[in-house]
Amino acid sequence: MRITLRQLQVFQTVCEQRSYSRAAELLALTQPAVSQQIRQLEELLEQPLFEYVGKKLYLTHAAEYLRSTAKDVFQRFDVLDMQLSELSGTLKGELRIAAESSAKYVLPHIIAEFQRLHPNITPILNVFNRAQLLRRLNDSRDDLVIMTDVPSEMALEFMPFLSNPIVAVVNSDHPLLQITPLTLQHLADYTLLQREIGSGTRRASELFCQQKHLQFNSFVEFNSSEAQREGVSAGLGIAFLPRYCAFRELQAGSLRELQLKELPIVRSWCLVHPQQRHLSPAAQAFEDFIVQQRQLISRIAAKFAVIAAS
Incomplete structure (x- = not known):
């Protein structure tokens, strides 16, 4: 087989982008040039590499094998x-x-x-x-x-190397700051500001709430910790945030960490x-x-x- 590295590069980019036109833009090529490279690969392999279903581009089994080899x-x-x-x-x-x-x-x-x-x-x-x-x-x-x-x-190799404490934070004039002694059940009366599905912080906080039988009645969802943090600052509710994420606001006093014996949720970052x-x-x-x-x-x-x- 006379497969070239350039052909593999073009093929790999099409796989990642699922689009001939976007691959052409990234590689500074014309779309016909990308199509030609893929066609030459298919001729060498004697197998189709891509197929359209509707408007979506899908990899064939041959493409999956070639993608693994190219990687x-x-x-x-x-x-x-x-x-x-x-x-x-x-x-x-x-x-x-x-x-x-x-x-x-x-x-x-x-x-x-x-x-x-x-x-x-x-x-x-x-x-x-x-x-x-x-x-x-x-x-x-x-x-x-x-x-x-x-x-x-x-099948992963991993090595823990640093703790990642997750704490409950509120804005500086939140009513929970006036309650003594504060318990987890006091939090349930307020809105929980949470990350999107798929977030590690959300996964950790949901598991914590399940273990502690803590049920919130209302939620607001954010797709970033920065937006979540701003929601707390605006008074929308409570959030479980990595302490590292809110350290500047905690230092300035615009956000406050709730002091509860069950917190922080301590997890470890791992090199994987x-x-x-x-x-x-x-x-x-x-x-x-x-x-x-x-x-x-x-x-x-x-x-x-x-x-x-x-």
Whole structure:
């Protein structure tokens, strides 16, 4: 077979975009050029790769097999590039990290410290909710994933490295702040501001409420922790938020953390990757950094924790 890397790149982009026209835009090609590359691949494989059902583009079984192979090929070239850079005495290349949205406040500080040691590695950080991360893990799309609540049914390697406390917050003049002693059942009279289905924070708070038999009568849903936080500030209700997410507002006093013996909900962020995925030198360097620099990571996290608790 005389399959070229360019053909695989075009094919991979069409798979990701599920569109010839969007793939052409991303690759700076014309749509006929993309179609020609796919047609040449189909001739080499003697199998159709895509089919339309209505207006939607679907992958055939042959395309699924080729997609898996193409992913492996490009990953191996990434590893080769980094290995060659190691031989020259400089570790360089891209490091693709996908993280739960609650990690995006602390993670840039950790990455900054890592890059001081490895200035030629280019981190690429993308933030998703838990459901999206699970799909990306299943497709092995990232070098490393940072998430809580690692699913046991998937073949994953994971390493816990930092706690992610989830607290109940209200605005600064909320009536609950005047109740002593405050209990969980006092919260049930107010509206719960929650994240969208698929969010790790929502999953954790729902499990907590089930375990504590805490039932709210009204809800408002937001698709980001920032909007959720603003909803609390506006007086819409109560929210369970990662403390890191609200630390600036807690420091300023515009939001207040409810003091309850059952809280915070403590979960751990984990460094995760599929068991079958061979770590690139850059990913291995980041994993080694997390293991070797626990004290540094704790000091970074402590800045947020002290501010939030003050």
